[in-house]
Amino acid sequence: MTSDHWQTIKALPQASLNQLFNEDDNRVANFGMEHAGLYFDFSKTHLDLAAVAAFQKLADDVGLSVKVKALLSGEPINISEGRAAEHCAERGIGNAASVGHAKALHQRMKGLIEVIDSGALGEFTQIIHLGIGGSALGPKMLHQALKLGDEKYDLAVVSNIDGVALEPVLERFDAGKTLLVIASKTFTTAETLLNAQTVLDWMREQGVADPLGQVVALTADPDQAVSWGVDETRILPFSETVGGRYSLWSSIGFSVALALGYDVFEDLLAGAAAMDEHFRDTPWAENIPVLAAFADQYYTQVRGCETRAVFAYDERLNLLPDYLQQLEMESNGKSVTLDGQPLSLHSSPIVWGGVGTDAQHAVFQLLHQGTHLVPVEFLAVIEPGNSLSPAHHNGLLLNCFAQGAALMAGKKSDDSHRNYPGDRPSVTILLEDLDARTLGALLAFYEQRTFVNASLLNINPFDQFGVELGKQMAGKLAAEDGNRLDASTEELKKRAFGA
Template structure:
């Protein structure tokens, strides 16, 4: 670590640790100072998200010190490299150009992304107009980012209306694929195969099984029902997909950042092209804010300040995310990959050991269900767990408004209770009924949960993840940690390696040895 970064961390760690209640006492400006909005649209189409970090332990002094850390970490330069399409993924020697899919990046990359998106739009519209016959179902096969993003977006945006019944399958466990088969008619089903390399073993094994299912269901040309989503179009054509139904995306778009590319095909087909375009527009608004705003006023960077404070100074090993909206049920799972695969590293971009904790374990659930499952630990357990609450002012249902009022009341009350604490016994002395309080939370409050808002939420967390990486000095865009287990699985299949006694016994017990 450079001397300037060491000095910045020394300053951060030396600052006093006041309680949240004390930080609020006598500071009428705290909420305004630690809250901010990102907006998009105009007139009746204007909307946005409020980000309130006032219930965290951030202070003016901490923000000053973290501004110093960002400067010492060359945050502005790293951000400029990201948006310029520089090879910021140093271990793999390539750029990370997911923002170019949304209009921010090098001119050549933005033009290429536009052309590929136009190609996808034309295919989506052709399918909707009957070019491939009746299409009532889509089975989308992928894994990791090729599945998590589409699954989240389709689930969030098609609750009221789906033009096509979409099933996202990622697990190699055949039960998952059989469940999709049972819900679909082969004669009216398309299969989207999403793989950056078009060689991913789980995806391609599932794809082969889907071809057999189509054939056994009376489809004479199963490969004629396939849409390939890949950065390796030649491989897709070799596998049997007609080139007119191959939707490429750029090699510089990483898997967990690929929803904005042709990997978003199921979103465009199931929710409609306008919804997919709106999702891109919401993300672009966050891109503009992140690109053009400096220091603590940069909301993803401010969130990263809090993340780093709790992980490094307070020793918090986890961060919880609770979406008080059923449509965001898959959002914590999406963030797990985004944050833990990006920043779950042990060395810096220079190959040196990281000098402190990196990504915390991201977990969460849906409110109010989670209140009756895990909030006991959050309120009275021995762990300090920073919590993010996500909610929408506008309801997602047409039922009695009491439903949404109770939902929001619970969301806001949980944050207040975590901070304030108290004792619920009659005499205020029963330790079993005591809540220590001083437990941090942040609230992300959306005007509404529509496609643009979903895009903005995802982009916010992408940039938050990048900002954390810069502050730690690591490369968030590779993911070699997922490869070792895959290699060993291939070794087992090929009988090419010796394993420990426990693994041998398990292989023998399961009939694989």
């Protein structure tokens, strides 16, 4: 049943952004928050103090504090699968036994990294990391954001079953110097294991006598990896209670820790823990992930916004929109509540985005003058990631800030083609620097924000049964058992593979 507080929220006056600034001299201070090297500016959203107060009552009504405690104490809040969601324990926040277990597995990972760095297992200079979904997207995004260009290992993360993704890596890598890392929670993921078998075949063709001796497995099912042929000393387990899209904090982060250094991985965990502590200890009105979720729900439920756009004004973060798509849409793309009833509210918005300033010359036309109201999220970094003339970075930042100002202010014109309505919302997240600590805090913010959104909607963000149906259909199509699907699909199969 929908909380009565939703009706109160929907009935609140809808002032324009300019009105909100004109009526509150302290608006920037009231809606600007800083923590763990990040500054969040929520002042260009339509939230005001009355809206925040109404959302706080909703949060209390749905038992948000109880749900946060359950998440962080390791209770089985993933009710459809009967288990906890303990990615925070990987960062040191959670049930004491789970935190201790995570630390022990991290030390095992660190020990294997030290052995590999010593050359005891071979003179590796290249790493192929195979996974899909969270087993690949998180590590790939981290590596893209944090690499400096002088690393000891050349890391390639491959997820797609399309051979076009894997073949160029095999063409430029040296089989004898390549460490193969296979990341799969169940170690049964079809795409990942097919890619792995192809890499092993390539190693044999290139004269590697024992390809499996160059394999490390990252999995929650070590027995399955052993059955597949991986030596148990080169298997790095992680907990079954860590979901795929939340798994980069676990041994799934091994390839990045190896390529960039284990100290980088430790800093990543520390930054995330700092945001977790803020989320756990801060009242809702000053709680950054909670306030972000209030804004999300305002635009989704009150203004009917079906999408949210994310633009990183830093080339190093070009994979962040992709990462957030999986995190938010896989978590909160649900249509039933925790008790299995139809969801009467809108679920996760469609998350999309790109990189500034490229996006300004592509999709921003719609944001400024289109008929869709799209909340926008800007990310920028104060310290530049390059050594070129400051003009490059200064121009980047000024463009970022100007876009948010323009979306809000608009510009009236007697020429309707040159009229900009304005009053279009945005949030700006400003990082002091893009390093492992700030990135860890940023990603933890997004995770906790996603959890708060799910709590306000009364849905389970930790299962993903919708992902399975397409896999099952693919299996049916591949099987030669006489089973047929719809006529359209059968015609496509016939055209592709013949009668």
